[in-house]
Amino acid sequence: MTTTTTSTSVESVEEFRLRAREWLKENFPRSENVHLPLRAAVSDEAELAAIQRQRDLQRLLFDGGFAGVCVPTEYGGLGLTPDHQRALNEESAGYEIPFLIQVPTFVPCMAVLLEFGTEEQKLEYIPPMLKGEAIWMQFLSEPSGGSDVAAALTTAVRDGDEWIVNGSKVWTTGAWFSDYGLCLLRTNWDVPKHRGLSVFIIPIHQEGIELHRIEMINGSKEFCQEFMTDVRVPDSDRVGEVDQGWTVGTRWMFHEKNAMGGGSPFVTGTLHSGVQESHDPYVDLVRATGRADDPHAQELVGEAHMLGLARSALSARISTGMRTGQMPDNSAAIARLISAVAFQRQNTISLDLAGANAAATLPGDPWAEKGFSFLERQSSGIGGGTTEMARNNISEKVLKMPREMTHDKNMPFRDVPKGPPGN
Amino acid sequence: MTTTTTSTSVESVEEFRLRAREWLKENFPRSENVHLPLRAAVSDEAELAAIQRQRDLQRLLFDGGFAGVCVPTEYGGLGLTPDHQRALNEESAGYEIPFLIQVPTFVPCMAVLLEFGTEEQKLEYIPPMLKGEAIWMQFLSEPSGGSDVAAALTTAVRDGDEWIVNGSKVWTTGAWFSDYGLCLLRTNWDVPKHRGLSVFIIPIHQEGIELHRIEMINGSKEFCQEFMTDVRVPDSDRVGEVDQGWTVGTRWMFHEKNAMGGGSPFVTGTLHSGVQESHDPYVDLVRATGRADDPHAQELVGEAHMLGLARSALSARISTGMRTGQMPDNSAAIARLISAVAFQRQNTISLDLAGANAAATLPGDPWAEKGFSFLERQSSGIGGGTTEMARNNISEKVLKMPREMTHDKNMPFRDVPKGPPGN
Amino acid sequence: MELVLTDDQEFFRDTTRKFLGSECPIPKVRELRDNEAGFEADYWRQGAELGWVSLLVPEELGGGSVSGNGPSDLALVAHAFGFHVAPGPLIPCNVVASTLARSGSEEQQSGLLQDLISGAQVATWALTELPPHDALGDDVTVRAEADGDGYVLSGVKSPVEAGAEADQLLVTATTDAGIGQFLVPRDADGVTVTPLRSVDLVRRYARIEFDGVRVPASAVVGTPGQVADDLEHQLQIAAVVQSAEMVGAADAGFDITLDWAFSRYSFGRPLASFQEIKHRFADMKMWLEASHGLADSAARHVSRADADAAIAVSAAKAYAGQYLAELLQDCVQLHGGIGVTYEHDIHLYLRRITVDRLTYGTPADHHRRIGELRIAQAA
């Protein structure tokens, strides 16, 4: 598996760009409409087919020599620089880049492995990711935990060379079609919460893991909850030191935010890229509803478009700021925040543009989904770290304002209040 | 001074109402436009004349037997019930009721005296208030204090039968034309902040008090700051027990909020009452700017009017709720909050309705003040208790959510941090 | 909801609450998701017996209010409907009953009206049309052409609440004389009813096409060209019910979320102890109480039928539609992940508020209406 060939001279960014442009044009399908996860309720069969297509497309990228641009060659990547990745991103606009497979498989999971994994783990797990063979999920949130992911209750108890895991993880997008989970577990209850965590690699489809699919407001069932009962994990699948899981977790969270903010060197393409180019949903809506000449409708269309531009301009600025060292890494939280804030207002604009007929619809109506979409508007402010956490991060880590007082900082996790007294 | 006549049977509310209606009609000037404090920059002479008119009108009310409806007869009032006051309020709509003199003179100052003053204090100080002879101010805020009024630094040190006061109070509306200050002072630095305060009555115009008038953004100079140097106050002018000033202060603050929320039994008329009736400033503006047929302008006019109705409907509901015991007293904070929130949006609507020509104006322009008014928009969220404090009160005292953790609760006030370390 | 009620109103409110509490607890509402009509006929008849469709009809026509202020009494039912996200055609049956009582023929009053009051029949109002014609009745494209004694109706209405469940449709249509209103049996020839997928779990709507539907003279309600007052009154009744219903739904959602904030711990503290969250609750409380006040005021104005009724109603509907929808969205947000699951109840309230916000005029529509009316008043 180890690649011993190393290029003596690195290909220049411009050469790489031209080669990518050429290759994509020759070999890759174009996309008019990028599939956005969680927007529509599709059948499991359709979903699985879509995932298979993503796997195949990733394989196509890999075989073409364009997967894992910034991943070292020994793990199947190209060993190039973030500048090369950016060039590829720019060239890939308009192509059907497999997004679902990149987040969270490449970021944060692969990024975490690259940083904390053993040589053996990297050699074993990274190449299948780049080939589209292994899809990874984050086993991070717990039903009790909310934004406080370090308060994990799910526990791994050592048993010789193995660990025995019991508990439950939740909000794993599409665990049902995925292969591995990167899993944050409590390994010590007698120290403060951040000092008793460890990270493990766990294959999803095994005895002892029961998968429950959660029905969302819009009917989709992409999110899962996993109930783990006496699941055995070899110690060799531990990532990072025992009880030092928060060291891993901090970087893990950073990589996740980076992906959402569009700043990760491991993501190909830009999230949402194709969408804005191909058509304007607000213009479509006012045309379909015969309101293209109504000044009120025009005003809303304009506001919605402005917010989209604000989101893009801010993301681009944050990326530049972090790249050039003018902004701290946690600035990605600003991009995360505007993505929710802008989306929520846009979503409400769509609702009002659609009007009374959005209350009840037929499938072919141009406004068919506007009312239903409003019901799950807040998903944008919850999934991938809540807006509350983003605001905490911006104020505390970007603006360096004092941290929130917590009761649980120096208390053994066992003693931290986890519910109202008496419960 | 003591009135010994007590009516053997109380006049019914309806009789009182009819009598008030009759008397007002015969004796009282009508008002098309109630003077709202702090809205316009007028000359001192004009201001003094306005204050004199308020004093005269209050005297007129007093002589007519309609001042101090709920104040006991021995202190110059009528000794009637809040229902009588409400009847008078309803009847007084459209009349030029002297507002400025009622808040803060009657509420909170007189209300505090009635609750905590000695018999001698009440007999001495309340009748001149009801006659319009004495205008009182609150000496409460301090330059260092912000919303934390209990953190008063201005200190009274005992010296025999007197106290010697040093320090500074600020945000006293119109102290320059007023007579007395109700003053919250620190009398003990060695106990936690709430347990070392006392309340005093201080005549404003005396040696040792230097008055500075603060220029506001809009050019008005109604707010004052007082610098007190070795001011001597007799112990007989202390209100409430030594070091128990916060017991007084809590009720003081309650009365103040009650006044702003329109729920006090000591206020005649309703704040803002005349304004909504007489004319609609948004309609005036769109008509003056020739935009009465513009749907966008109509929408803004409608939104502004809706917000005014929301404010009125909420205030009325809160008053009823508190009167009938269905809502806790602190619910007045909800009315206080909406008064700022609604005003701020209305103010912004006016700005946008006025458009480019609001940037620079001539005195006669119908939109002359809209741009300047926007500059001091936040006054509505600061004066009379900030919106931040209102939200604290609503969450903690109405919704009973946990109180904010504070560092200073059980610490001698001397040791409480008052600025960044090292300053 | 009014803080001060008469004893009769309290009894009436409590009876409806108790009935809804036992007949449609949340699990039942969830079950009805798969019920074609969204409600059971028996449930509706029992509700009608409690007086749900009597309140706007004078006693001499077989109805009767509780307090003398029918719209205020109806708002009590509507609040309970929102609080329980209850099913049933409360809005359209009351709209039609009210107009039949005001302007119906003797035959209509002795026939359909009595059946509406008893719950034996269901009627609905077909006003709204497909965009861009779905305004507040200013732009009615469904035509009713005079044809001998009767009329022939053509065009499409959408969405029509309970359109597939109603026995009779009160159709607002344009005639040569101006706007008129017509009672059309749902199963008349030329009527095609297409059930729609509704944002609400149990409130159903349909798209209804009229393809040369012939109705006799006896189907006319009021006089074509002279129904402006009826139309305005219908809109006001609909909006009064919607406003009170939104308040009820928001009350329930707020209570659930406040409980959650006290019981959910994060970072070793209840959510309710975080200042930022506390301040959001303060804002929500303000929106909620203001919506209560406006909805009550609107119902009182309509009860008095005074000159400011239209403005009061639009203010209540616009404010509740805007701020209570935001309130519910923030309730969802505060719940985090489980707030966007079907399993959690919070979306039920958001659904109801969403359909109430959208139908019979969006907040922006009502802002504009208030503005127009204010400007006209000042003229």
Added chain:
Amino acid sequence: MELVLTDDQEFFRDTTRKFLGSECPIPKVRELRDNEAGFEADYWRQGAELGWVSLLVPEELGGGSVSGNGPSDLALVAHAFGFHVAPGPLIPCNVVASTLARSGSEEQQSGLLQDLISGAQVATWALTELPPHDALGDDVTVRAEADGDGYVLSGVKSPVEAGAEADQLLVTATTDAGIGQFLVPRDADGVTVTPLRSVDLVRRYARIEFDGVRVPASAVVGTPGQVADDLEHQLQIAAVVQSAEMVGAADAGFDITLDWAFSRYSFGRPLASFQEIKHRFADMKMWLEASHGLADSAARHVSRADADAAIAVSAAKAYAGQYLAELLQDCVQLHGGIGVTYEHDIHLYLRRITVDRLTYGTPADHHRRIGELRIAQAA
């Protein structure tokens, strides 16, 4: 402001910053409140020497940008203007210079244009009119009637920036052939200039009446009826400067307020430690960075004169006008009482943002403009 600048741009920016820092510190700005013109002629000439009015003019006409992207370079000056709430007719001089460079006659280019570049003369643009005609040049009521070789102008413009200080007015007026533009000396017969009371402390505006003002053929800029591109470009330049200036003012206001939050103690803790306040700063930071991004992007689009320039400019102007005004209002709120005093500096920034928000189109005007353009693009 752009995060990545060329060395030349950095030098240029630093020079302007240094100049403004020494020539108009805040006490100086406060002093200029009582200066009739709001700025001193010498100050403006020195600024012009630094290149403030050269950036949009090609080198062959005596100007020159720093980076090849004049509007982006100008945005650097505008940001510094906002940060220092600096006085001086930056917007109108650049608007007029740019149009003279694009469409001026040789005489105009060798005369007035050179004086603008050197700061020897000041010119302004008279576009906006009294309501309801104060839109974005869609509704120009000032008339220019052809009269022999020349034109006769009548009507009122308001507000005109630096209208009392400008030597020459570029007047946008309606002719029989459509919109045209004319250079009118401020002291021409029939021109009445009335200084207005300005919301900004040092930026002055005037109302200007044209009562049969006669100008020769040489006063015409471009060709009447064919100035649409010039007009659009003028609006874009004005909005690019305004957007960057609002960002600069908001940067300053934000910094002051963040410092305040750290140093002001309440309840024994710094304001900066209260979660609700922290979250408001997070929102402010988001608005600020988004405004930076949009303003920079707008300047780049205008530099490239590409098809999306109009939309990018309107987005920047509308977003900054709306959100940065709210940002400054929240800065005032966070200061409490002293925030609404004249003595405190925070209102200086709010004033600048307010006039920039209002003039050349409110946020709502620009939303509508974006909507129209997007709908037209899709057609």
